[in-house]
């Protein structure tokens with residue numbers, strides 16, 4: 001069940017029951033999914049796919065933006081598929097992390113410009129934006145540690161997609177560029193709001209107003225890039241490096257990793273009192289749980 005109303009609804013899994021914690025917001029954020037009309041419109045733009053591989057043994061999923069003929073630009077159908085994949089990951093109980101990447105050594109060049117030209121009226125444009133804003137908000141809120149593996153170029157909406165992950169790893173030839181200014185636009189998928197939270201308002205304004213090509217050094221300096229992989233873009237090797245980077249952070253049972261992500265998300269998004277209440281709720285789901293009891297039995301020494 002999801003609710004659309006004068007508040008953003010916040011679902012928190014506690015002991016299997018879902019408790020609805022309503023956050024009072026002065027703006028309506030619809031969580032019931034986009035109106036049918038925009039879905040039908042997006043459906044009219046086929047091409048590419050959003051592929052999801054869930055690795056049960058490691059708890060790491062790999063989500064691939066796959067439209068190499070168009071530098072992994074998002075067709076309308078890919079926007080719909082991304083929502084479906086995020087929905088799948090929301091209920092992946094064995095999951096610990098998700099790596100978001102592009103196909104064929106490139107990240108993503110934003111919206112498919114052919115679709116953009118066809119959805120040019122403001123109302124449909126705003127509906128497409130709202131659809132992608134909701135999907136990317138859900139991606140960032142997944143109870144999984146998310147990593148954008150930026151190989152090649154992440155442009156426009158592709159740059160915004162990188163901000164909808166907890167971390168960004170970049171290959172030596174990687175570039176993140178918010179090209180919206182050159183399109184006479186501003187970010188529409190929520191990328192501006194998230195960018196301010198990542199690099200601060202001054203750096204965000206520089207990156208947006210300057211349409212700056214963020215290379216690995218610039219990204220590390222600004223805090224937009226968390227690690228530079230000492231390899232260039234290309235299938236396989238970079239993914240292995242990304243998984244190796246993730247390993248120390250997912251060395252615990254999935255319920256514990258998921259609980260840790262949930263309390264960080266609530267600390268990032270909720271007013272203090274509600275964040276503390278959420279923390280108590282989540283704490284209650286792991287206190288006395290299998291991992292906690294096992295650790296207590298081992299008399300842990302954290303040297």
Ligand SMILES: CC[C@H](C(=O)O)C(=O)SCCNC(=O)CCNC(=O)[C@H](O)C(C)(C)COP(=O)(O)OP(=O)(O)OC[C@H]1O[C@@H](n2cnc3c(N)ncnc32)[C@H](O)[C@@H]1OP(=O)(O)O
Nearest residue numbers: 069070071073109110111112113114155156157187188189
């Ligand atoms: C809120 C999000 C925002 C919005 O929806 O309004 C957007 O994201 S708008 C889109 C922003 N992205 C761009 O403007 C990127 C446009 N593409 C490029 O700048 C270049 O293609 C580049 C730098 C990604 C790659 O350049 P390169 O010379 O290496 O290759 P090509 O340009 O020949 O591209 C190969 C092939 O891909 C097609 N392509 C690339 N990007 C897109 C795109 N965003 N939409 C549709 N098609 C794209 C390009 O047309 C070429 O196809 P071809 O059939 O050979 O012409």
